[in-house]
Amino acid sequence: MKKDSRKLRSKIGRWAAFVLMLLAIGSYGLYTMRLNVTQKESMEVSGYESWEEKVIVVARDMPIQDGGRIKPFSTWAGFTMLKLHGDRTMKIMVDGKKVKLGPEEVLLDCLFRPAVARKLPVFRIDDTEIIKSLAVGDLTQEDIKMTGMNDSQIDDVVKQATMGKNRRDRFSYEELEQVSPILIARAQKIRKSQPDKAKMNSDQRQTIDLADTVWLFMRLIYHMDFARADIEIQRGTPAVDKTRMQRMSYWIKSFPLLAEAVRKMKPSGEQLPPQLMTLFSDLELRMRRSSEDIKFVPPYDKNSDLWSPLGKRIEKVISGDRTHAEALVKDMVQLEDVQIALRDQGQGTFASKLGDWKQSVHERMNADDVAQLGSEVKYGKYNYFYNALIVFLITFFFVMCSWLSPRSKIAKFCTRIALGLCVFALLLMIVGITHRSFIMERSPIGNLYDTIIFIGATGVLVLLLTELITRRMVALGLAVFMGMVCMFLARRYEMGDAKDHMDPLVAVLKSNFWLSTHVVTVTVGYMGGLAAAGLSAIYLFARVFGIDEGDKRWRRAMTRIAYGMIGFTLFFSLIGTVLGGIWANDSWGRFWGWDPKENGALMIVLWCLILLHARLAGYLREWGLHIATVFGANVVAFSWWHVNSLSTGLHSYGFIDGMGAIWGFYLLMTSICLMGGIAAVVVRSPKTVPPTASQS
Amino acid sequence: MANRLSFSSISKSLFQFFSGFGLAVTCLLLLFILTWLSTLEQPAKGLYEVQKRYYDAEALYVIPDLPLLNIPDKPWLPIIGGKKLIIPLPGAYLVSAVLFVNLFLGGLVRIRKGWKYSGVIISHFSMVSLLVAGFVSHHYSKEGIMFVLQGQKSNYAQSYTDYTIEVAEIVNGEKSKPYVVPAEPLKALDPERELKVSLPDLPFDLVVSNWLRNSEMGRSSDKSDPQVVDGVVLAWKKLSTTEEENAAGCLVDVVSKKSGKVVQRLLLYGPNIDMITASVDGKVYGFDLVREIWPMPFRVQLDESVGEYYPGTRKPSFFQSKITRIADDGQKKFTIRMNEPMRYGGYTLYQARWSGETEVPQSGFAIVKNPSDQWPKWSLYASILGLTIHFVMKLFGFIGRKERKQVTAA
DSSP: OHHHHHHHHHHHHHHHHHHHHHHHHHHHHHHHHHHHOOSSOOEEOTTOOOOOHHHHHHHHTOEEEETTEEEEHHHHHHHHHHHHHSSSOEEEEETTEEEEEOHHHHHHHHHHOHHHHTTSOOEEESOTHHHHGGGSOOSOHHHHHHHTOOHHHHHHHHHHHHTTOOSSEEEOHHHHTTTHHHHHHHHHHHHHHOOOGGGSOHHHHHHHHHHHHHHHHHHHHHHGGGGSOOOOOOTTSOOSOHHHHTSHHHHHHTHHHHHHHHHHHGGGTOOOOHHHHHHHHHHHHHHHHTTSSOBOSOOSSTTOOOOOOHHHHHHHHHTTOOTTHHHHHHHHHHHHHHHHIIIIIOHHHHHHHHHHHHHHHHHHSOHHHHHHHHHHHHHHHHOHHHHHHHHHHHHHHHHHHHHHSTTSHHHHHHHHHHHHHHHHHHHHHHHHHHHHHHHHTSOSOSSHHHHHHHHHHHHHHHHHHHHHHHOSSHHHHHHHHHHHHHHHHHHHHHHHHOOOTTSOOOGGGOOHHHIIIIIHHHHHHHHHHHHHHHHHHHHHHHHHTTTTTTOHHHHHHHHHHHHHHHHHHHHHHHHHHHHHHHHHHHHTSOSOOOOHHHHHHHHHHHHHHHHHHHHHHTSSOHHHHHHHHHHHHHHHHHHHTGGGGGOOSTTOOOOOSOHHHHHHHHHHHHHHHHHHHHHHHHHTOOOOOOOOTTTO | OHHHHHHHHHHHHHHHHHTSHHHHHHHHHHHHHHHHHHHHHHHHHOHHHHHHHHTSTTOSEEOOOOBGGGOTTOBSSOEETTEEOOOOEEOHHHHHHHHHHHHHIIIIIISOOSGGGHHHHHHHHHHHHHHHHHHHHHHHOEEEEEEEETTOEEEEEEEEEEEEEEEEEEETTEEOSOEEEOHHHHHTOOTTOOEEEOOTTSSEEEEEEEEESSEEEEEOOOTTOTTOBTTEEEEEOOOOSSGGGOOOEEEEEEEETTTOSEEEEEEEETTOOSOEEEEETTEEEEEEEEEEEEEEEEEEEEEEEEEEEOTTSSOEEEEEEEEEEEETTEEEEEEEETTBOEEETTEEEEEEEEEOSSSSOEEEEEEEEOTTTTHHHHHHHHHHHHHHHHHHHHHHHHHHHHHHHHHHHO
């Protein structure tokens, strides 16, 4: 009778836990969607012509220098798109049909079809009040003058921009163009009053972010103006070949002659003819626009590794340094041909001309760099971590099925499938991390993003090994859960941060020895702490919901596993922390500096020591040990994430967003501890009793 | 006999208390809390101040003072009856000292001996040596910075934070060997506290007052104000969270030994480059408030200073200084890079800063004299060994027990 009631309680407990899990995953999914989905239908962009696949294929491995390294167009486009749009894809309606645009397509639009790009719903504004607040007249007269509008005009353009928009909505540049001077003036004012972004309030930060995004977009759509070949040749300009004269390359090539003619005119006091003045200012504007930081032309000087923007090179040539004028003009002509091909002959010729340009750039690079570009394009294409996430989601379904009907045939079948899929997802992660390391030419961990995927992979690996030893299905379930959460987190962090995490590291971190020893061990320590907390949380849930059916052997085994995992955490955290001290001693001249990140690592070590000693002394029995181990997840979260938001210390990554998620995590873990604490008091954890007859 | 017995039982109780798990867990817990609180206080107060409050040997107790949820002036503990609730905690140095005793007595002396415990004993030993290394470093290490321009030499380091007052006779416009008021007593000063400095070989003594750890100079026409010196006054400035940025200032009264009267009042200000002069008994003396300078037993000649940034960014990719070390035992060429310092004569030189924007490149070397420099490395090796032995034994024990159970069940 008692056994039956236990089984019933266990069944109810399992279903309750299942529902809780679904709720947790569902809420997280909704939270994620909230960040990306706007309430309205996708924006209609009538007449949008999609890029042909062959154009995308050619564009993908076009090299660009960005963030201190040479990367393929696809990587650059992906992160630029994240900065602009908060997502790697964009949905629009074209003549009633939904069209999904990838980053390469949007960036090709920005560079080569700016008129089309202006209509795309690029900007996601979470709170349109930011735009509306631009109408509040708090700008100085000087700022207002800069915008070129008076107060009532500002009111009008703000009203127009927000008309019919929801609180959270997408905007095109066309819709924001009128308000952009006011937005930029406001952002400048905010920066003047508070230069430290970490100390700005949410509205100020949103304004700054939006202004930066608009500014970035403007740089993109104007950058290729030098190659448009649409210079207006006004009446009265002596024209030999009007078509050639519409190209900027023509004027750069003949600039010495032009400059000489101007010089000859000036001494005699002659005014330059107005058409020439217009031409000069047009050329200057195009040059300035292409001087912005977009670098896709390799250096002409073989000893240099700096790919300066084309505008800067034009500036050099027209200011008299004609060392590389011929090469520059050649490049300009080639890029003009690309642009003209798109305008006059369509995408087929455009792809071919773009391919010629890419070929010419590849020929100027060394073979290793070109091969690396191809490898990185493949890395992007295989999308290892996203695919691992999908596999984990499927695996989670099988784990849940086996969990809901334990000891049944279905459960055995589901477990085997889950195990296979979990190993497959682990392989995906391992291959992904290895591939990244080859591209970055460094140890796998160098920044926060790297730590997430590494913790995911090592966590799954260690828990699978634990499963191999213990064979209780607990570690397998946790492995799948941990892998899934880490892949979710990696994706969210990458989207929120919008930074290429494969960019090179600062000088002090450039040590493969220390990165592979100190950083790896400390990160494995984080993983151990989280895995131990996960195991203990399962123990607490199992006991509170009666899922364990009162099986004392299971309880003892879980306690031993958690205890072993604490030892594992201590081993890696302690060694990692001391290794960090030795590295700091070699690079900064001190073993220990009470830097927040160092303190965080020390806190994990201390917490593990407290647990182990308190357990040895008998201060912590089963309930106590598990509750304290769950609390250890808070200590890990503090060390891993929280200290980065303190904006102080040598390890500070300047991470300021996402504190809500950290507090949410603390709350969740503390709630589990409280739940365990209350249950422990209620149950009054019994002393060890001999196993029941059935267990024997 | 009874006395001896009670002495023995007391000493036994004391031994048990000091070597017990209870004390170990308490110390670890206190260190955990102190580390956590001091980390949270850092953004508002800065590392230097927090270190002083929590970790200095003088800090026997600490009253945590952190704002609630980073809201300035909102204390984290409630205000009861108009008074801020405070919870004093023992200082980290004191706790570490107790932990050291506990670790030594409990982890090395009292612990059961045997192969089974060898890993734990080695680990405890490594931790004891790590604490000793920390103690030695805390008391006997010194750190500063040396800036050298390419092609030039230097043989002194300057403290990042500590000020000293230099007094030197000026003869023919040249500074003679200076007398130095050391940093330690100056560090203990505040605006209310005075320091009398006796200079045995000079015809005057000094009284240092109105010590401001961070200050700025301003003009004042109030001649009646004793704080105003030559129309200049020092104003208090909020402490920067980065101690290096704080500009100290003070008033110095030059007291004639003959008359016992104040001959001149001087205003010294850290960032001032020029010495302030005063005449005493017909001789001219220069006074300067400077960051503490300490001579090195060798000279460093910077032959080449190289720094690189990743292309198109301001992210440093590489710093390197080629130097010639000139010491009594001869000259030697050496290359100092990031993560590759030069160790010589108890000193370690690190590539800390680099400036290539100036006409002549300049390197900044962090200089550390730490007798326990390499001890943590040896402690680490010991702890790796100890923990590996212990946990591997535990793991095999766990697997073995499981297999035995399976066999029994079969």
